[in-house]
Amino acid sequence: MPSSVRLPLVLACVVAGVIAGLWTWLGTPVAMPPSPLAAGEKLPCVSYAPFRDGQSPFQKDLAIPEVQIDEDFASLAKVASCVRTYAVEKGLDKAPALARKHGLTMLLGIWLGPDADRNRIELDTGVRLAQENPDVVKAVVVGNEVLLRGEMSAAELASVLSRVKAQVAPVPVTYADVWEFWERNKGLTENVDFVTIHILPYWEDLPVAADEAGPHVDEIRQRMAEAFPGKEILIGETGWPSAGRMREEALPSPSNQARVMHDVVALAKRQGYRVNVIEAFDQPWKRRSEGTVGGHWGLVDASSRMPKFAWGEPVEDFPGWRMHIAVGIAAVALAFGSAFAGGRRREGGVPNGDWFAVAAIALFGGATLGAAISALPLESLGLVGWLRNGLIFSVAVAGVAVMPAVIAGGQGLAPFSVALDARRWPASSGPAIAAALILALATAAVGSVAFELVFDPRYKDFPVWPLTAIVAAVAAPMLVRRADRDGAGLAELIAMWGLLVAGIYVPLNETLSNWQAAWFGTLALVLSFTLWRVQAVQRKG
Structure with missing residues (x-):
């Protein structure tokens, strides 16, 4: 087996194994005390x-x-x-x-x-x-x-x-x-x-x-x-x-x-x-x-009309964990397959470091996309809710599918304008436009959630499952190369500061004992840092 194929296959197998082990562990039923009710x-x-x-x-x-x-x-x-x-x-x-x-x-x-x-x-x-x-x-x-x-x-x-x-x-x-x-x-x-x-x-x-x-x-x-x-x-x-x-x-x-x-x-x-x-x-x-x-306060599920637990018996927090493993393995295959496709014409092949960056996308995306699917019907209310959460999930899938090809093709992140300003398209490569578009969509997804959690948080969820895949997809390229900063401007600057504030404020407002808030805050800070790397200094000549 060529060395250029051996490392990515080994990484893919390791990542798939980690995902399977993680969800097997999380899917283990939680023991309950003896039933307080007699027969x-x-x-x-x-x-x-x-x-x-x-x-x-x-x-x-x-x-x-x-x-x-x-x-x-x-x-x-x-x-x-x-x-x-x-x-x-x-x-x-x-x-x-x-x-x-x-x-x-x-x-x-x-x-x-x-x-x-x-x-x-x-x-x-x-x-x-x-x-x-x-x-x-x-x-x-x-x-x-x-x-x-x-x-x-x-x-x-x-x-x-x-x-x-x-x-x-x-x-x-x-x-x-x-x-x-x-x-x-x-x-x-x-x-x-x-x-x-x-x-x-x-x-x-x-x-x-x-x-x-x-x-x-x-x-x-x-x-x-x-x-x-x-x-x-x-x-x-x-x-x-x-x-x-x-x-x-x-x-x-x-x-x-x-x-x-x-x-x-x-x-x-x-x-x-x-x-x-x-x-x-x-x-x-x-x-x-x-x-x-x-x-979701009922003892009986609204859809199935079945009891959610039996007295005295263990309870599963993630009854869909087997599906999560299957989705995770599919995400790993998608990420590495995308990377192989994106790196085919790269002179000298795909460096080892790039494969590790692809593995990071596969790991975080594969570990969370299955749970994101399970969360969709729980967290989506009405047409607007389904549309909004469906779009966030779609961005997560797109990040796992597109960014490995961008990395393996030798492209780093690019400013929003590369994708959003049609005047730049003739002078930009396909991977650069794709990278810029994913970054813009990721910023919109995380930013919209951050806005809600800062200004109207009491009843708003922390959709950390799809957002984890999204942030991992756009942060991974920073592990292996500098971003293309030509054309970065006010949009990246405003988003960077907004996410920085949200990443600090939300966990403090919810208290640090709320690990969902801490998780979201970490994602916001990572994306803020990524945007800083994109817009900090314009590339010269």
Whole structure:
């Protein structure tokens, strides 16, 4: 075998092996504690919203088909004894009868908001359902986080609670809100039979890591018991998301969701707490207001309608890891194949250093493109979301496909103008134009994400999988040769400084415990340095 072929083949095999080993390791199921539920035992209660993909509570004339709720309750009756609802409109007035059919009890929710007419309909219907179904409705939850949203005053809410309590007795009445808002409005206890608090460690002002979520719930519940002596405390919402962006140390993942559920349910049984888990099914509509993470709190997947984990059994964080390996090996073949094609006419052959640069593109691209494919349906919402994330993914694939040929052909990076200014095309080579175009697209991709994470970060994801492939593709040429700087100008300068600021600001703003933010910050800094190398000094004569 010629020496010119031996090194790239060895590198390709090594890179493919590393990728396979990495994803085999990441795909190893995460062990869970023993099931907190005995054989045949069910969850005490679980939050239920009936909306499936394409449905939302904001659709004015939507009426959920009775058969849909019936199917959901049939499924939930196998795993829970009780469901908590949040409203009685959009078909949920049929819920008590369907709950009875399946042997479920209910915490019947009445939705309150700024619309007085809608409130009146909710209250009248909710009161009637409680009066007609005392065997099923074990409590009425009048309002959910209405104080948190600032849609009613405490005095207005107290008046509503008092009126409903008189109408539905002896069915107990409560109000549900984040625990801090109960602390600020202790007078409401006079109008409720018990206090319903929400403890969501992920959403705390100071987010709590998954392994500390159970102790955090315990601490807050005890704090509320001391604040409201003599009042029963219901943990009305607690849970963990299975997908979405990190908040400090709080990482959404399948294994973290399962671990938090195990810990909280075990704690509730041990301490004798009443607890309701959020939530039964994923709610895709929440992604519009809360980002990717908002749609992935369910114990049951929205698409497959299958449970995300089995109690006491190991959980996979990357169920598609075998596909990731296959995509990774294909990316390695693409990168090295591109390099062989690009270096065919190069006088003297492709230097060893260039092959190592190609291997870097193959490694980072191959290790991340499979995960990028898996992330696309999770992080893409609507046509705009799919278009934007699809374009970013396309740039990642283009970088893996094009830049190895550019490197093997002896070309370095080139300024944006080589590709974007048609007047320069006649005097520029094909590889130079390709390199400049990939660099411009990479800057646009990383820059658009950086802009969001600097100015509107709370619900924005860190799409680090495709961005890693992109940044590796444009940074790799810098390992082996100088960039062509002729024609670099203001665009590269502005992008360089913008990415430098974002690369420092985003990790500091998210805290250094957020490794997703640190990863993105590193990518932004690497691309900033790459642009500096392109535009720092124009090449002379």
